[in-house]
Amino acid sequence: MNLHSEKLAILRNLMKENDIDLYIIPTTDPHLGENIPDHWRIVSWLTGFTGSSATVVITELFAGLWTDSRYVLQADKQLLDSEFILMKNSLHEQNNFNDWISENVEPEGKIALDGRIFSIDQTRRIERSSERKKVTFNFSSDLISGIWEDRPPLPQNMAFDHSVTFCGMDRSAKIAEVREQMKFKGVDYHLLTSLEDIMWLLNIRGNDIRYSPLLISFAIIGTDQVLLFTDENKIPLKLASEFDWLGIVILPYEETASVLSALPADSTILLNPSTTSSSLFKSIPGGMKIIEDLTIPARLKAIKNKVEIDNIRRVMIKDGVSLTKFFFWLEQNLGSVTLSEISLGEKLNGLRSENENYLGPSFSIIVAFNEHGALPHYSATINSAISIGTAGILLIDSGGQYLDGTTDITRTIAIGKPTARKKRDFTLVLKGFICLARTKFPAGTRGFQLDVLARRDLWDDGLNYGHGTGHGVGFCLNVHEGPQNIGQAAGPDSGTVIDPGMLISDEPGIYREGEYGIRIENLIICAEDEETEFGKFLRFETLSLCYLDKSLIDISLLTQKEIEWLNSYHAEVYEKLNPFLTSSENLWLIEKTKGLE
């Protein structure tokens, strides 16, 4: 019996002792974020699967794991020697584990889970999935704490002040604006559970979560006070005294539920049911009126202010300089030095780390050569990494967290002379990428309306890609941060209206299994265009700065407007980056950015 089977056996014993027929475990933490501290990586500890998104369902005779399409290959490998069965999810049905429960739970059985790490939306879906079976539920069942030996503690890292010179608006003004909106909505209290909401509101950043500068905390905004639930040792004294001055009260992290339960029952609270845990939700006093919606900070911080936008523009220059130096170095060393996916990643991260205000990578860098490029979210390991040969396609998706902004950019380059098919694929992706970047659209347009612009030229050739076209990006916060989004589904995210000031990625691709992957990604920001008799129109401005590999372009497929867009983008790249490059780098970049005719 291997380690994971032992753990499963112990867990099943505990289920039996507690009379539980079915136990559910997620990959989330009490804040329902994308990246979580090791303390909450229960699925990885229990099953060996290390991906960031999965649900595990355990009964006496069944142990299954559901994940999304991008992790299927990885889960297949990692679960090979375990008792856990990988349940294949279809692309559009995220809730398949609910369907499974609905069909397989015993009538009048007992379903249990730890309500601290499930959103209220999730537990509602679970309840609905089995409502016909007259099941009973226990949503406060933590079976893990007692059996996980050597469980990593919650991180203990210091938070720090995030200066107004970076974020452009002081915390008291933000609190005042949120309170004004609360008043308008008739809300007395506003519960914040997403770390990025709290960071934005209080102009603080932390060091608790990998890839995002977040401090583990909850907050409740009232009419006079803001209650910040966190470890007070993590707040620097100077910041704590400023907080005190502004009516921001620091309380122990563990007391969030009990403070919530003591709020006046005749008052109104606003919260987001997809980021508020079932446990916190249930601690709210019975009579209290609950308004469920996106949080006010989530909407406010999605619209970047002028200072933030100016900062992001400057960040794009330093980030673009690092990328340019990297690609120059790569071309100089190709063939003479042995280069692997890992060493390239280290080189690029190293160049970025020399930049002012740099905090670290904004996600796990993707350096994927040839067939690895066809694996979405491929991350090279010592076992998987391959050397960069003399012919092929290299895809690099990377980004940095800076105090003055967050970046995320993908470039695909040819090593050696590319085939006609690779050029055609790249050029079709490029056409979609340009089409979205230069589109003009009426105010009020939603993300799902724009998605097809990046796909149409691919569709024409019978091609497509399985991921969204664009995700929202935070400001020195999460690299994936909504609510804005450009995707195919009309879900809550892609349904968000794209407003001026929203930062979003533009990243179509093509993935040919076993061969190569092509993706091109820039960050673009929504800006006002003109007002006509047909209403107000908006457009995107491209912010990321790095050349695109012309050796992969089949010019005959581009329209005049596309060529003009590309030439003008390349001219801007050279103009903005050249002051920070050596003369040999500049000579090289002049070639890379020379106009197409």
Add this chain to the structure above:
Amino acid sequence: MNLHSEKLAILRNLMKENDIDLYIIPTTDPHLGENIPDHWRIVSWLTGFTGSSATVVITELFAGLWTDSRYVLQADKQLLDSEFILMKNSLHEQNNFNDWISENVEPEGKIALDGRIFSIDQTRRIERSSERKKVTFNFSSDLISGIWEDRPPLPQNMAFDHSVTFCGMDRSAKIAEVREQMKFKGVDYHLLTSLEDIMWLLNIRGNDIRYSPLLISFAIIGTDQVLLFTDENKIPLKLASEFDWLGIVILPYEETASVLSALPADSTILLNPSTTSSSLFKSIPGGMKIIEDLTIPARLKAIKNKVEIDNIRRVMIKDGVSLTKFFFWLEQNLGSVTLSEISLGEKLNGLRSENENYLGPSFSIIVAFNEHGALPHYSATINSAISIGTAGILLIDSGGQYLDGTTDITRTIAIGKPTARKKRDFTLVLKGFICLARTKFPAGTRGFQLDVLARRDLWDDGLNYGHGTGHGVGFCLNVHEGPQNIGQAAGPDSGTVIDPGMLISDEPGIYREGEYGIRIENLIICAEDEETEFGKFLRFETLSLCYLDKSLIDISLLTQKEIEWLNSYHAEVYEKLNPFLTSSENLWLIEKTKGLE
């Protein structure tokens, strides 16, 4: 006091007598269809507003009417002398009257309506809108029958058999297929309330509703019988005896609710909550399990079968011949004869009526010259009609009901030499129209994903149009018939996956208020394209056949692919229509369809 004020006063008295604080009246009938018999045109009788879509709310001191954007101008005029206030609806908020009720109803007040002419979806929204006010509801309050003198009776016209040579599948096979799907869904009974569902299922057509060949009826499909609720005098004897043979039982229309209420309480019924009236819904026995979804016939009939598609192709030829003869005649007579919007409509309808299997127009013809073209859904009347001058833009949107298919086509032509701006507008609309017509897309694509294809070139110029891009079309049924749809919102309709066999319109436009309107519309049908490693791809085939006015095209704005599409379309138009035209018509059509270079 005018007539409408008198009626309002009488109604208010009745409300007082019945202790009703707020009364709601819709423009629908018990089948929640788009066109309704005069018997149910309560809003028109009460207020004078004759549009097809409105909601009236009456309290002691308030009388308001909500309609959608296309009827605002008309309602403004028609309500001028009445006490009814036109409540301005914003484009995207169809339920504004609910918001008004939510804000204005007295706490603990009593809201009443006639539940026979509100869908259960609508009454649920009304309940939700005022749930905080502790209101009581009376959803079976018919205050109109008692006070409407000379109310038109329900129509008494005969139904007729719709031959399998037209519709391609006999009624017993359709019933069997629906029953198979019912079995799969675990459904014992299936309630049909939409007339088109019943017509499709039983291969009958009626003469009760203007513009659509429908018989007023309800139906309940059981495992052995189909209960058809209608006036049995309207069913020809031969058909009745065949019905008898197939287990189709004719019962009185008025008994639908009582038969529903007598169904076994331990069985399951499938119905569509947006087309089932609140009254019928409430007559279902308490314990019965209700599954709410689109009806099975609604999905089945949206996919046209091979015989239907072949018939539609033939219908398009005769319909296209009528249009061609019409435009030829128009060009011969312009300037020499006085032509008005009304006489043109009569001429075109007259030409169509000569065609085999013609039943009548599929909607109220739109012939709109210059500024009238900017009014969506303009319908010329003796008071409004203007003469066709020697310079301007003429928009004609028309269609026919044939036993072998339903048509809907819009052409915009220049009278005299068009200005550069008109040509630019027309060409941008044409680009969107072609883009949608020739797009290829993956199976599983939904209507809202494709909508932007028809708008993008307009957006680029700061232009847009306020209606959807495409509506589903029935087969010798309704000219507007979903569930498929191509629109901007991600509602239930535009959310429908576009499957092979679905017939849909492609009709972008530009409306310059006070100047002119441009719209181009063809019917297109979804067909299979190729299967690649990225999945199955679909495309549209254009079915409508009529030349587009080249004098309105600015060739410099078209891409090579667009020119090729247009030339090939024009070649097809000539090839298919020329055998049915006179030699002078053919000489003229050769010019109209000659290729652009």
